[in-house]
Amino acid sequence: MKPLKIAVVGAGPAGLAASLFLTRAGHATDIIERFDNPAPVGSALMLQPTGLTVLESLGLGPAIHAAGNRIDRLFGTENTRGNIVLDVRYSALSGGRYGLAVHRAALFDTLYDEVSARKHPILTGKRVMGVMEEGDRSYLSIEGGDRLGPYDLVIDASGARSELVAASSMAPSVRNLAYGAFWATLDCPDGLVDQAALTQRYDKASVMIGVLPIGSRRPDVPRQAALFWSLKVAEADEVRRRGLDRWKNRIRGYWPECEPLLEQISDWDQLTLARYAHRTMKMPYSGRTVFVGDAAHSTSPQLGQGANMALLDVAALAHALAEHENLHAALAAYVRARRMHVRLFQLLSAAFTPFYQSDSAALAWIRDRLVATIVRVPPAPQILAAIVSGTLVDPFAAAGLRESDWLRAIAPQPS
Template sequence: MKTLHIGIAGAGPAGLAAALMLSRSGHRVEILERFDVASPVGSGLMLQPTGLTVLNTLGLLQPMLSLGSRIDRLYGADAKSGRTVLDVRYDALAGGRFGLAVQRAALFNTLHDAVVAAGLTIRTGVTLTDVRMSGGKAVLVDAEGREAGAYDLVIDASGARSALAAGSTAAPKVRELAYGAFWATLESDGLAHDRHALVQRYDRAKVMIGILPAGSARADDRERVAFFWSLKVADAEAIREAGLGRWKARILDYWPDCAPLLDQISDWEQLTLARYAHRTMRPPVSGRIAFVGDSAHSTSPQLGQGANMALLDVTALSHALDTHGDLDTALAAYATARRNHVALFQLLSLLFTPFYQSDSTALAWLRDRLVATVARTPPMQALLASIVSGTLVDPFKPAALAECDWQAIRTGTQGLSVGPQRAVSA
């Protein structure tokens, strides 16, 4: 592929990673961000072996490991009976895989610092609404109808509510999910918790409370946890009007150990209401636009795959551009490389979500009794671990990635990558 001039919409993790990877392949890139100052949005997230492998190819795994909290287990229990509902352990799989819980700010800061160090352009305060073709170039148009730049290729990494995706010929139908969550990043002082586990409490499928150790935003910061409370988005305003005291009392009734966290919340402004939607763009390309991350596919966060899928998208796109001389062929190859993995995990998320976020009493009953029992059998333990890891189908080979040696990383004996590292065979 000849050197391309690439415009990247969005300075989130997907956009920043795309800029780094494509610039290292020799392309000329610039990022266009709608906010006046590029900054992280949200609380905590899980980096799975998939996303961690991509970060290793960028030479950024070690910084992330130093900031995050290694997660070995996902555990959930019924808030009233204490019955175990979910217990997924990464060690059910061979190879030593693990998850890494991080603050969204830590992932953003690490990628943003690398982009700045590389001298890549970030243009802020640019709200993009459309792309049109002119003279063989993809021309980005801003909210005032002005041309924001002409590019050989546009990468849309602007998220689930992308105007570029909504206006494209491949625009998918959007299914807004009824349930969202309040999130907050809080100090862990005085909190009795497992630093290597995501722990959750449930009341049927209507209530889900979680504590995720999230490490530090920067090397000199204190460690924090991400705290979340699942709720119907339509009920959020009524909950706010009822007051913080009533909301806190309800949580403490379910999970008294949360008191040190709730003591830190004195205003609703400390909580972010996350809304979720299910959508899948097929294919994730339209003309000279490639869609990555949530602009290409979004769903509920139940399987914790969002940022990881975005990083895989970026790597697959970069590999397609590296190995095909024609842009149309490369974009088609990108779509093919990500098709099976995206389709499977979108389906799994759609199937799993009602068991944890819905009004169904029957599904919650099945989850607590039948599903929890089946999940303890040896074949299912490994299957669930591979789902959580994002590796139920091989995500690495289509992107020509060499997966990390997890055992060596755990023991500190693997030399981590300091640049792009791809598998020998595509």
């Protein structure tokens, strides 16, 4: 395809990665960001072999590994009897796969630093209100009356609350999930939890507490962990009203060993309330506008796939543009490349979530009595590891990628 002029709406990980892929292929990009200073939002995330492969293909593997923490196991117990209700080990799969827990700021900084070093244009303080197609070009309407363009292609990477998606004829129905979570990023004392595991505690399906060691996003920052507490979004204001000490006492009641983390929290401002919604665009492009990442599909974080799916989206889009001379053929190829993988993991996330975040005592009862047995019976360990890895179906070939060689990977074992 001839070089295109492309607008990338949103300077989050998906938008930054899209700009890197596309400029490397010879296209010109403008990144348009609504805020005056692009910045990450949220606490922590898990990069799976899928997302890590994308970053490796951009040459960013060493940087992100230096800022994160290797995870080999996801482990959870229910609070009453201590039964195992989550036990996923990457080692159940051959090839040496693992996850990498990182602060969201580490992922953002890794991509943003590369974009800045390559001097990609970033236009800040520009809230995009809509896309206008005139002939064979597109223009962006900006709050305040300005407009930007012309562009050959517009990529919406503005996230789950995308205004462009809401205004699109392709807008999907949205199901807001009742449960969200409070997240905090805190210093992680040695010996608090297994540094190579995401560790969780449950009370039925209505209470979930987790500790995820995320490493040090900068050399001058101590090793950290993300602490999260699942709760109904509608009850968050009442929880705050009752006071921080009461909330901390609830966590102590379930998990006293979290005290070194809790004593670092002195203000509600240290906690971020994450809200989640489930939606999937059946056709993630319209005209010359294409949607990637959470703008195209979002769900609960139960399987930890969000950022990884976004990175796969932009890799697949860049590959489709490289493989086709016609823009609309390329966008159709992008949809085909991602359809099965996206829909499968959206379905799996929707299916698993009620067992871990819901009001259903029955589903929690089933989970507590069956999981400990099932996870030990082949091929269940391999299937669960493939689900968490994001590789239950191959997402790489369709995106023009080859999975990284994990046995030669640079991620050290946690100390």
